[in-house]
Amino acid sequence: MVNAIQSKFPTAYTILFGLIVFMAALTWIVPAGQFDRVQNEALGKDVPVPGTYQLVDANHQGISDILMAPIQGFYDPDSGMANAIDVALFVLVIGGFLGVVNSTGAINTGIARAMTRMKGKEIWMIPIMMALFAAGGTTYGMAEETLAFYILIIPIMIAAGYDSVTGVAIIMLGAGIGVLGSTINPFATTIASNAAGIPFTEGMTLRLVILVVGWLICTAYVMWYAHRVRKDPSKSIVAAQNESNKEFFLKQVAADDARLTKSQSVILVVFSLTFAVMVWGVSSQGWWMGKMASLFLGSALVIGVIGRVGEKGFSDAFVEGARDLLGVALIIGIARGIVVVMDAGHITDTILNWSAESVKGYSAVVFINVMYGIEVLLSFFVPSTSGLAVLSMPIMAPLADFSGVGRELVVTAYQSACGIVNLITPTSAVVVGGLAIGRVSYDKWIRFVWPLLIILSILIMAALSLGAMA
Template sequence: MLQQKKSRIPHTFVTLLSFTIVMAIMTYVLPAGQFERAEVDGRTVVIPDSYTIVESNPQGFFDVLKSVPKGMTETADIIFFLFIVGGAFQLITDSGMISSGINLLVKRLQGKEKWVIPILLLVFGVLGSTMGLSEETIVFIPIGVALALALGYDALVGVSIISLGAAIGFFAGFMNPFSVGVAQEIAELPLFSGVGFRIIILLSLWVATSVFLMRYAEKVKKNPETSLLYDRKAGTHVTAGGIDFENLPAFTKRHLATLIVFIGGFAIIGYGVFQYGWFIVEIGSVFLGMGILTGLISRMSPSDIAESFVVGAKEMVFAGLVVGIARSILVVMEDGLIIDTLINYLSHLISSLPDSLAVVGMYITQIVINFFIPSGSGQAAATMPVMIPLADTLGITRQTAVLAFQFGDGFMDSIIPTSGVLMAQLSIAKVSYDVWLKFIGKLMLIWLVMGMIFLLIANYIQYGPF
């Protein structure tokens, strides 16, 4: 009997390095060019109409190789953040708090499991809209996956509750200082103005995403074989936590103390982010403290705490490497001097469109640019100084131009392989990129169409500052 040859999906590293090589080839095809830049309130921004052709700097084979360690250097804060969070979460997991807490939650939610999805989506949506939750979501992925599995769903539901919840909040961004705040500042609009329309956007995206996830989750619960992660050989879901859900421990006072440390740590992080502008280094430091304190509460010796931390950090090695390699794509484009060329070409393309379609062209342009500049604040600094004068010329309000940036910057972060955060989330959940593409494809189309509709409405009502 002949065996069918099994088709192999390229490894994540292969996919990312392929994109890097393609961008290196583009440095030989596209002319090199640069905008002039200036410091404005401590932020480097592009000067409109300053684009000039410069001497090309094509990226060769050795440049592609160098882009990987360069990418890792540029994302070192995120990579080490992952190691620290992985170690801290291993200590929290070893304490038994998560598994016993899930046991308690599952018992309380019997018959009402599906409502966990919209509730948590809204919680993370609000956090995404206010705190700009992005890299921070990585720490919640193990909990989301474990909870989803305990409720009879699969790891895709678990990672989606966290990732897509924060994503819809980031898209709406009614008080997001990292994307909307920067874009509005450059556009000379009052900070967080137009909030009412953005809240409507958040609620609309929340409903659409909740319905999508709840339908998939219920289908998996009724028939596990419909899961995109179903392992037909083992007859089980692909899991990420290895938790024995049949024998979960009872919730004890020691677990309660660990939970208080956990909640208190996040309260400190929230206060630090809002009051002092904390970011990766400070948040990682709090997680390190949470992990050590949890180990002490669990009566672990210092050596046991260290060993547990190392185990957790090792689990994050793949995710950390993915973040650094994903960055290599941007490194090659920056060193090859073709990012500004793409922005310049796309802005000229928008200006050639009819006025009624210009806002859609602006939206599509931001989507394309987002592939190359996945950072929200980075994309705002690079594109808004060009887009705002263009919007003024075409009769598009500046608030609508900011909204086009928001959608273009946000939507694709949930699907593009250049997003280090997405790739880290999938790595931790042990979900392959090809499965994620298959899963999120329909929802992505829904989001993109919704974004276009909201932009056309904004253009029609002349969406303004208030």
């Protein structure tokens, strides 16, 4: 029965590869074009120059390009720049790290003990954790690094009587609403404001309102869903696979009265410190995937020694854990292949130019809401918040001057659009990777989140309209 249900909707691999084919087809239809670009010293990147769009020779993407796109999604040998390989390797190392930790029994025993102590109060873990992830999102754009937390939080939620969707939602919506309501996020607000030619502090009040109200809405929504599932497990979006998820995420669950050994207690301390160090490194030391992966590899070695798992036990556990997340790593590369095809076919700038032309001549309120809609569309094609800021703000922000709208509102529209789209876009490694780890199919996630997207869109458009009328 489960297989019959799952077979009705394509897998993430099929959806993503289908999008690659679709984008390749567009390169035969959409005119190829490019903006001139100049070096922006403040950003340290090349940015498009308004008014310089021109048609260029088409570079139609064929069958060989389609087949190469997922490969280049991991690493494009022509550009010499890493694309998704660093994120994919990070995911594999996390899998190995968790495999070693699980082999010691510390996690499952710790979860059992925590659930015993928190009986009757489990629901309050949701707002606390969502607040922490939102803080990470709004301050430093917490995104790819959230992939490390799914295997930690989902088992806790399942052990508490909820489901894997609850665990995914805590992380994805928590960090997502933080990015949507970015305040000092250097990868969204700061880059976009610099590209728009304004201080990043302009528009801060409105963004704080969106952040706080949006967090309250998201938290209430997840708590409502979690309470509903715990009361009646058949109401779960993934009810058909609840037993399978329990078996997968709660392997060899310890009994409620199980005792932590001294070595297991030390392992849990090292385990927690690893995540704390990761957050510190990313937020204050500029760490990226390579250093984070080395941190988890080092911690796995330390935990292996403390747990006395032995050389063969360590190797087997690490490889087995990495194997569990191999599918996630593959999905990340395929998702990046969509952008590879668009850029190679020279249609990204054409879509941007069409967007810029479509917002001219509107009143302030209409302009800012149409701008929000356009940024939503662009976010599907360019899931990177910093990438979209560098691409769109130099072109779109000056258009606000002709509609009597402050450029800070355009920045707010951009980051809100990025935030809401990056909760669902299949072109984002964060979305497809998180869902794959949580064993939540894409169609089930859409079914869960679509009412919330409507509510958040109403909030954003109302806030932008009030800002335009002020």
